[in-house]
Amino acid sequence: MDDHLATTTAIFRQALPYAVLASAPGLAARYVTRARFLDLAASFPDACIKCGTYLYDGSSEVRVMRLKTPNGRKRPSRTLRHSCLVCGHETDVALRSHEITLNASDNFDGPDSQPAVSDNQKDGTPAPEITLRNASLRPTSTATEAAMQHGNKKRRPIAGLQEMLSRNRVAKNKKALDDSNTDGNLITFLNSL
Secondary structure, X not given: OXXXXXXXXXXXXXXXXXXXXXXXXXXXXXXXXXXXHHOOOOOOOOEOOOOOOEHHHOOEEEEEEEEOOOOOOOOOEEEEEEEEOOOOOEEXXXXXXXXXXXXXXXXXXXXXXXXXXXXXXOOOOOOHHHHHHHHHHOOOOHHHHHHHHHHHOOOOOHHHHHHHHHHHHHHHHHHHHHHHHHXXXXXXXXXXX
């Protein structure tokens, strides 16, 4: 009975931070830290190891980096780095290139496309790089597409920009003169009363 109670308590401790995360992120971080302190085997892969802050709500940075080898003969290894923006702690996870294989026939234009995973993965969960690569290659919105198309167009020469700025300057000066004339007319009207 004690073993069942301990298992239930461990499950509760792991679920508790997620239950209060939306309303009290600081309290959720405290529960994560406490659960790790009480049970070293407690696993919270989406929380900072040092402070317990939930990492995927904008309080962290995730980067794929290439770390150079000291001897320079081997290819640089790729690493997934999680940086907590609350406490500054960084966690590195090595990414191996043989874990991920992409077919040349895969088309990443559609939102439903998924890259193929090699048979080398035994746990069946995709490597973190797959989601990053898939998300970076898929267009996120029509605004992004419009910005990409706009970048491909021939840019206006700088002289055209200078001309536009000078026209704006002249219009602003003219408006300032009109405003000053209006103030003068108001003063003369008030003086005549």
